[in-house]
Amino acid sequence: MTKIENSVWDQATLSKRIYGNRVLLETLLRSFLNDKEGNIASLKSALEKEDYTQIRMTAHTIKGVASQLYSYRLQHVSEEIEQLSKQAKNNNIALIAELLPKFELEMNTLAEAFEAFLHSQKKTEKNNNDQSMTDSSLKQLLGEIEAKLIESEYIPPDSINILQKTHQSDELLHTLLTHLVEQINLFDNDAASATLKEINQHISIGKSA
Amino acid sequence: MTAVTPTQSDTRPIILIVDDAPANVQILSLMFQRLYKIKVATSGTKCIEIANTPPQPNLILLDVLMPEMDGFETCKRLKMDNATSDIPIIFVTGLHEAHDEEQGLKLGAADYIRKPVREAVALARINTHITLHQQRKRLEELALHDQLTGLYNRHYLLEVAQQKVASAIRHNNELSLLMVDVDHFKQINDTHGHQTGDIVLSQLGDFLSNQHRKEDLISVRFGGEEFVILLENCNLEQARKRAEKLRSDIESMKPADLSITASIGVAALSEGETNFQSLLGRADKAVYKAKDNGRNCVILADDYSEEQSVPLLEKH
Numbered sequence: 001m002t003k004i005e006n007s008v009w010d011q012a013t014l015s016k017r018i019y020g021n022r023v024l025l026e027t028l029l030r031s032f033l034n035d036k037e038g039n040i041a042s043l044k045s046a047l048e049k050e051d052y053t054q055i056r057m058t059a060h061t062i063k064g065v066a067s068q069l070y071s072y073r074l075q076h077v078s079e080e081i082e083q084l085s086k087q088a089k090n091n092n093i094a095l096i097a098e099l100l101p102k103f104e105l106e107m108n109t110l111a112e113a114f115e116a117f118l119h120s121q122k123k124t125e126k127n128n129n130d131q132s133m134t135d136s137s138l139k140q141l142l143g144e145i146e147a148k149l150i151e152s153e154y155i156p157p158d159s160i161n162i163l164q165k166t167h168q169s170d171e172l173l174h175t176l177l178t179h180l181v182e183q184i185n186l187f188d189n190d191a192a193s194a195t196l197k198e199i200n201q202h203i204s205i206g207k208s209a
Numbered sequence: 210m211t212a213v214t215p216t217q218s219d220t221r222p223i224i225l226i227v228d229d230a231p232a233n234v235q236i237l238s239l240m241f242q243r244l245y246k247i248k249v250a251t252s253g254t255k256c257i258e259i260a261n262t263p264p265q266p267n268l269i270l271l272d273v274l275m276p277e278m279d280g281f282e283t284c285k286r287l288k289m290d291n292a293t294s295d296i297p298i299i300f301v302t303g304l305h306e307a308h309d310e311e312q313g314l315k316l317g318a319a320d321y322i323r324k325p326v327r328e329a330v331a332l333a334r335i336n337t338h339i340t341l342h343q344q345r346k347r348l349e350e351l352a353l354h355d356q357l358t359g360l361y362n363r364h365y366l367l368e369v370a371q372q373k374v375a376s377a378i379r380h381n382n383e384l385s386l387l388m389v390d391v392d393h394f395k396q397i398n399d400t401h402g403h404q405t406g407d408i409v410l411s412q413l414g415d416f417l418s419n420q421h422r423k424e425d426l427i428s429v430r431f432g433g434e435e436f437v438i439l440l441e442n443c444n445l446e447q448a449r450k451r452a453e454k455l456r457s458d459i460e461s462m463k464p465a466d467l468s469i470t471a472s473i474g475v476a477a478l479s480e481g482e483t484n485f486q487s488l489l490g491r492a493d494k495a496v497y498k499a500k501d502n503g504r505n506c507v508i509l510a511d512d513y514s515e516e517q518s519v520p521l522l523e524k525h
Contacts, residue, residue: 017236024235031231031232060304153233186231187251
């Protein structure tokens with residue numbers, strides 16, 4: 001294994017691949033962190049039930065995500081599990097169970113690396129955190145988002161990142177906007193549409209008050 | 210026919226990216242969003258829903274392993290449905306074994322790309338398949354439309370008309386047909402030249418396509434100066450009124466500053482009539498009667514039952 005292939009994640013190659021798009025990078029890392037516990041739990045429960053299909057599905061998904069994030073070590077262990085799960089032999093469950101601690105370790109190590117990276121980004125961002133939008137430009141952006149959600153159109157993370165930085169004095173609105181951004185970035189359109197509705201209600205109540 | 214043109218403001222071709230892992234969708238979207246409009250689905254079910262909603266995607270990038278409905282099943286369903294069967298599908302997957310690739314291609318996928326996706330290669334393949342799809346659509350358009358008038362042609366009519374007849378019978382709906390023939394058209398060509406004749410036909414074509422609500426009507430240039438209008442949900446009496454209005458409109462339209470008239474035969478699908486050729490034949494005969502009757506008039510076709518009772522030899 002080369003030095004790069006043995007690394008937890010190859011940040012430089014990933015950044016290059018996504019054209020240095022920092023917002024997208026952070027979105028990808030957060031998406032991994034959000035899914036981490038669920039993925040580990042899903043693999044464990046599938047292992048307990050000796051459900052080869054579910055093991056294969058979870059391992060395959062994590063392998064895919066790890067490869068997209070240039071996280072080689074996690075990719076390798078997920079691939080090993082995926083390969084073993086393709087043949088439903090009795091001893092394969094035992095072999096997969098043996099790989100589980102390694103799998104969990106790689107998931108957690110990667111999560112720590114991502115968290116450390118996100119933390120360092122936050123620090124450099126602190127001085128540059130006063131981006132606020134006017135009410136009318138907020139409404140315009142929300143209108144554009146609504147149209148795109150209806151059309152199932154892709155909404156790039158950097159086009160909506162500003163929503164997390166504006167209107168921070170209104171705590172509820174700020175929380176809703178943050179949720180909206182997360183839901184859009186995870187393509188949970190139903191949840192995003194519901195949040196958007198809440199935001200619009202909140203804004204109209206605020207205006208009439 | 211499926212719509213391939215994206216929204217007016219954004220004319221980029223549409224790619225639908227289908228993957229249950231958000232990180233994969235983000236990376237693929239970022240790669241392709243400069244050249245294509247991107248739509249996203251995170252499940253097979255959602256993919257089918259979006260593929261059926263206009264404007265339809267010009268290409269689908271489909272992940273294989275997904276919970277509930279996997280990519281192979283999704284592909285199968287898209288290919289089985291006439292409305293989505295011609296959208297090119299490229300599988301994008303981490304499954305690296307030859308039999309997976311073979312299965313995908315056998316299901317009708319256009320191509321197979323392995324993860325992690327390399328941008329230049331993926332873009333080249335996507336571009337190839339979108340171009341092929343657009344060219345195929347264009348050829349279909351050309352094959353089914355009349356070049357001079359832009360209306361559908363005889364080939365298209367014969368392709369869809371029998372389906373319309375079957376559907377009308379199945380749903381117990383009315384179906385009528387007008388056959389419109391420009392009077393003394395040869396004389397127009399001989400006196401004013403073919404170019405003028407073409408202008409007359411082209412303006413008549415424009416008139417016919419603007420005239421009616423599209424959903425219940427198909428206008429076709431059937432032959433040289435002959436047009437067929439198929440009217441869904443329209444009985445004989447309604448068809449006669451429309452034909453009369455059309456005859457009078459043609460009389461006053463003056464294409465290329467010429468006075469023209471038309472003879473129109475009208476027929477409605479009758480009880481027991483299951484063949485489009487029969488309906489068309491009755492309208493055609495009615496046109497001949499209109500010509501014999503001094504032209505510039507509307508004649509209703511003989512009843513289907515009467516036609517049936519006439520011995521075959523006497524029909525000719």
